[in-house]
Amino acid sequence: MSPRAAAIALVARRLRSARSLRAVCLAVPLTVLLLLVLATWGLAHHIYFDRSGVPDLEPFIRFELSTIGKVYDARGVVLVELAREYRQVVSYEEVPPVLRHAILAAEDKTFFAHSGVEYRALPRVLYKTVTSSVGAWWNGDGFRLHLPQGGSTLTQQLVRGYFLRDRWSREHDAILLRDNLTSRLLSVVVGVPTTNKLFWKLEEVRLALWLEEAMSRRFGSRERAKREIFARSASFNYLGNGRYGFAAGSEYYFGKPLSSYTTTEDAGKAALLAGITKAPRDYLPVHGDPRPLRRRNEILALMARNGYITEDLAKRSQAEPVLVVEAPNSPVKTQAPAAIDTVFDELRQHGAGRFGVEDLFQGRISVYATVDQRMQTIVNEALETGLAFYEKRHPEAKGLIQGSVVVLRNADAAILAEAGGRYFYKNRYARYSDFDRATGSLRQAGSAWKPLVYLAAFRQGLMLDTTVPDEPIAVPMGADRPLKWVANYDKEFKGWIPMRQALAESRNAVAVWITRVIGLDRVIGTSRELGIRTPLQPYITTALGASEVRLLELAGAYRAMASGILAEPYIVDRVTGASGDVLYKAARTAVEFSSSHLNLIQEGLRGVVRIPRGTAHSLHGRDFPIPVMGKTGTTSDFRDALFVGSTYGPQGVTVAVRIGFDDNRTLGDKETGGRAALPIFREIMLGTYQQDLVGAVPSFLREIEDGIDQYLVRHPPDLDSPQLQGLNPSLAAQPPHGGAVPMRRRAGAPAPSV
Template sequence: MWVCVAVAAVVAWYAYDLPDVSQVAQAERRPAVTVLAADGATIQRYGDIHGTTVNAADLPPNLIHAVVATEDRRFFSHFGIDPIGLLRAAFVNFQAGRVVQGGSTITQQLAKNLFLTPDRTMGRKVQEAILAIWLERTYSKNQILTAYLNRVYLGAGTYGVDAASQTYFNKPATQVNLREAAILAGLLKAPSRYSPTTSPERAAERADVVLSAMVDAGYITPDDIKTMRAAPPTPRRKPEGDGDRYFADWVADQVVGFIGKEHDDITVHTTMDRRLQRAAERRLAATLSGAAVAAGAEQGAVVALSPDGAVRALIGGSSYDDSQFNRATQALRQPGSAFKPIVFLAALEAGMTADTLVDDAPIQIKGWRPANFEKGFRGPMPLRDALAHSVNTAAIRVLERTGIDPVRSVARRLGITSPVAKDLSVALGTSEVTLLELAGAYTAFANGGRAVWPYAVTRIEDRAGRVLYQRRGSAGATPVIDPTNLAELNRMLMAVMEYGTGKSAKLDRMAAGKTGTSQDYRDAWFMGFTADYVAGVWLGNDDNQPMKRVTGGGLPARVWRDFMTDAHMGLPARDIPGLNHAPRRPSGPMLVADDPDAGSEAVPPPGPAGPLSDVPLLNQFQRLIQNLTGSDKVEYTYPESN
């Protein structure tokens, strides 16, 4: 009698502090963010995701049996708490010397999820038991199981079996098979540890434990397991591809800037073209698992944009599971010669032309002796060939004559926001940029000279379909490049692919681009464009270790070519816009050579370098031929050294 009185007193004491069960609390959760591709397909979900509320009676028996067999085998017979289960758990824990098994029933777990905090104290366990008994007296077993299965957390931000099934298997919970039911039930023990997307091996091992429990409980037979294993396995599901998550993460980080921190569940519509995304992922993966292995290149990134700045594809690394660092949007790397078009555009704006002669000869500036990739020097050559063959000494002389400040100004106008150094090494691409940043700058070359800001978000809606953000118009519609200078630069960039360092990237249509290789082969780039798309490829290593002579005209150019071939499948060949502007003719011969008065700061604008006799006779003759014929292109031949 006194034991009963004591128990009643304890129950009364903890019952006094119970929450108001007349108002079932809604579980607090993070707002869900669903990111969609341009065609409406789901790319990724973030936050706490709730699927469709499903009645337990409508779920496959195997799913119900898998959950009951592993979580609460006497669920259909106990009154809310399971004394046998409690005694068994206490005995197992005593033997192990630590807590290895719990005795909570499904009803107790539901009571904790509905009404209580996660605190693991004796008081909370008593309240949990009281509420479990109350739930059993108030609701049917089916109602309790329905509430439990629709609220339980199952990893990846999902709550409820339907949300988990959609996330992991791309199907509703009402359609899961025996193997999938075992995986879902296995998640109840440790959702993150046994996730089928991040830990497929552990998920499979845990599913085997669940299946054994189902056999022990009499729900299935060993033959059922044999039949299941003989069937084709459920493919491991990634959210529309491993690389998509780089794109989705980049988009999700921008949401606060559009609608603020306080929001409910939202859907974000983006510019991703899944066909191009698949092509970028496939081409990069093939290279990183193939030729790049022997070349010592472990990482890569690809971006593709429409001429208006819409990001159509973005791959930020070799494996999202291994590293979530986005090498397309976060990695600052030296672009090497891929930065030279910005230098040469500044030179065109300063009065030079593609035919202006620049000296390819040894150069020394305060002890610095920059060299070319190829040995030897060619002597005076036109800017067109200097860019096509990526001649470093010529680029430095062009920058020295043009001035640093004009180059930095051009970079800013084109959307380069990363700091640009104020020294002559900028001509060789030593100032770090991101791949997306540089691709955005190249977009101005492809769209008629309008600077753009790369974008991916087109619309954001709440759960009711109300539009919270809508992109309108085209950002950066103001031209920032003179049409004549743009046409001149684009013809020079086309020469890169016709006979220069980018020959291996040549397409079956008009294209232009530039290779880039940083010092000691630490970075290799190819940036290029057609009338339809702008794309950039980077290869390198996260630890900045040198690759084995990987240049921008090698592996990156081939990845770019293969991807752009896929991207243009079915599209008619079109000319790059703006080429109809006639090139400027220089007023007289000009040789950009060493200027002892020029420094690394702003210098006087270029002018005639001297009388005609200062230019080698061969070049005078070729200039005469050009002026007589009116040809835009003259073949130049130079000796191996001057």
């Protein structure tokens, strides 16, 4: 080839190479541009047109979130509010205008104008993204895309919390939530957490647009849809301290319902609440913290700038200090924590798969209890007063001594009040999760058990004036152990005495003797009939209350003796669903039992009060004008002190009190039921009837009072005894209950036949 031809060929090759290079250079950006266009179109299609995989709208329409479950007392007063999330769901109309304006100023001033996404906020978001990302790189944190907070509309915030809650909680995972080629390539550049956040942010935008479209179709107009979304947002947001929604937040921080808000008086409170949702940890209303104050004032200024309030009102509100009500020391504030614990037990017992404790915490049911909050207050105060008197006698026990109380309605065994312990103990208020000593503590009943022994004896033919031996008696204590000689509290024996005197004076030897004569099985059988469910020891010492029982059981047995009605104690009157439908109603299973021997035990327990040497005689006097029957109880070594007593008949009430230490140490010498527990019973009865909480004081049958009058005439303690004042001397000649008056037997006389 000639040199000229070679040169021409070389030039031609170079021209072809240049054209190829230009083609490649042009093709690459065109390809990239095409890919970007396709990606943008695909992304836009996914966000604006693709509605596949969107959530079901119906649950959002119903908005069946966890709300507050309430337990009401017998008069409809709220005893306690319980929740996993303390939330109050409100409608748009229930949000006062001043709070609406504060929310819009703080979060989304164009809420009623946009379609779910505020595009005008995009430049601000991009600017913050660039500055925060570059700033992090400049500080040596490496180059990562940092997406700032803010810029989301109320609709986006609601979508994020309601529909994407679980996904957003995993945005910082080191594992890609969407494992595809695009995600992998993007994660190389910006990191896995940022990639996850970008994808869920796009999904948040898509669902926000979908939600507004779907709500507009559902409610027929954009305005109505906006109001529904706003109301759900106002009910959903977290406001700290377990409170969700502005209604719950207002009542917690200010003790003020939303219905009482006015623009002129509450603009500052509204701005303070609206400011919390941005960052609850930083902006909780705390007195003296400058952060919530600064945030509130910023929102007030925005409200004035947007024309929601006047400049003058904004300045006046900005000058106000941050004032909040005192937060409760207990996570759940209630006057009746033990009663709530018993409510839980009955919900488990009666739910039968239809409802349970969790339904109460989720706000799906409401419980109406038999408790009267007024009586509960009396019980709490009486228990604290009685324990304070004990602590005054024993300063070393201050803050350690405990007690429990149960009040039952005689007619049907409804629990009217229940204290499972001190209202304030170990430097905090009692909670429903604390140990309930009224229903959970198994302790000896002591002499408070003896009425069950006497009732069993009356059923076997013994009478109140049957004479019985108050003499030394021994009981076996088991194999290879010596006999135990039973002693009385006063260390004395009185020989043969009437049964009513033995009961009134709580003679231990007599109770053991009676049990031996009639048989322990009959005593246990009687106790079972009257509602004692705890297994009892098959030993003779059970006659003296050595077996452990629950205070509620003991109260139920005394209630049955006072009323002649058998019934199981209960506290849940009814349970209703969210729509008010009754899911459960307590069955009235009260049954009258044989009254042939009922008057005898009623007269005997009334004698414990009226007979001068009775252990509860302090309840018979002008300073206590309530006729009651009852019995003291003191356990071995003064470990527990009890008093259980009642007013008469189905119209009356029964009160059981027990005092003792949780570690079962002794209360101290002479700390008997009459000294430690009876004064608490007395205060409860006085408060109950003085406030007319259960009607008029019922009187005992005339024949019961006459029987005691006859005994007092025949056995006067002394000629000047006030017990004889007002008695009819002719009663001394009348045999009680129409039978012969047994003669007092001298010591050593043979026992009467049974």
